[in-house]
Amino acid sequence: MQKPAPSQYRIRKTMLKRCLPVFLFALLLLFSGCRLNYLYHAAVGQFQLLNGSIPVQKALDENLLPPDQRTRLLLVAKIKEFGENELGLRKTDSYETVFLKSGLDPIYTVSASTKDRLQQKTWDFPIVGKMPYLGFFELERAKAEGKKLSEENLDVFIGAAGAYSTLGWFADPVTKNLLEGSTPALVETILHEMTHTTLYLKGQGAFNESLAVLVGKVGAFHFFEKTFGPSNPFTLQAKASLSDERIFSRFMASLMEELNSLYHSSSTYDEKMTQREQVFNQSLKKFALLKDDFKTDIFSGFGRVPLNNAYILAVGLYHSHFDLFEEALRKKRGSIKELLLFFKTASENEEDLLKQTQGWVEESPAR
Secondary structure, three states, X not given: OOOOOOOHHHHHHHHHHHHHHHHHHHHHHHOOOOOHHHHHHHHHHHHHHHHOOEEHHHHHHOOOOOHHHHHHHHHHHHHHHHHHHHOOOOOOOOOOEEEOOXXXXXXXXXXXXXXXXXXXXXXXXXXXXXXXXXXEOOHHHHHHHHHHHHOOOOEEEEEEEOOOOOOOOXXXXXXXXXXXXXXXXXXXXXHHHHHHHHOOOOOOHHHHHHHHHHHHHHHHHHHHHHHHOOOOHHHHHHHHHHHHHHHHHHHHHHHHHHHHHHHOOOOOHHHHHHHHHHHHHHHHHHHHHHOOOOOOOOOOOOOOOOOOHHHHXXXXXXXXXXXXXXXXXXXXXXXXXHXXXXXXXXXXXXXXXXXXXXXXXXXXXXX
């Protein structure tokens, strides 16, 4: 009797187990000039995440989730299809499996900056270029790295990422924390990470994240509008999220401009340290005045940790260029698919695409 053919999922999982030692060895050779302990930790953490995932259909068939999370998981395939067909995002095998072992954020990020400049410390890796943060699967490792950086007289910020993309190198799973959150956040996050897989420029973090925020938020609004209708609560929440992003992005851009002005002044180092605390305190007061303008609580956590340059840069990496990218989208008649094609072509010259976008938008207003 002929054995039944193994499922595609089992084949992939077997290959993953067999290839891990080879992959780790190749990783160590490839990054021989980099932080090997860190890279080994990242590779093992990624393997555990992938190896611990199960097919989405299996989770649904065996009723492994409560009703609200099951409903969100059922929506994932539609989100992917919409992103690929309507927005022009790259087709991959990501989000066809789900990791259910933990509802915690899958990765902790550590970023750092000089104290008298908005100058982010970066870590250079061959494939992705300069990265403005390090990611850890264990909080204690992140704290240990943060402590080392603090001892170098740097501002440090440790954050948590609800999701991340392996840029198509692996089939990223849906993580349980996404299913435990809100439906609008799930849609926005998946479209955000799919954008990274579609277009990711080496060493250009501000461009990469600004584009992904735009696609995530605008794409989520269009997804809900098309899937559930313009008056559905999810559609209205996505519209409110867009409104809040505009407000917060302008606030962050203004704060960063004020800090840059201070740091480039002729004041002494000690004077700058004193004056920056005044700027931080004033910014919290300005933010408090904006609370009535916000329609959601997405940005309510701003300032819950003491402000420093690393924190400002980490937040600003995502939320300080939204107006610019929304204007770029308007110049492409609101088509995310056309905008992505434009950026892909523009990226071929390997120049700073954020600066190119600023110049392009300033050349002529959108029609």
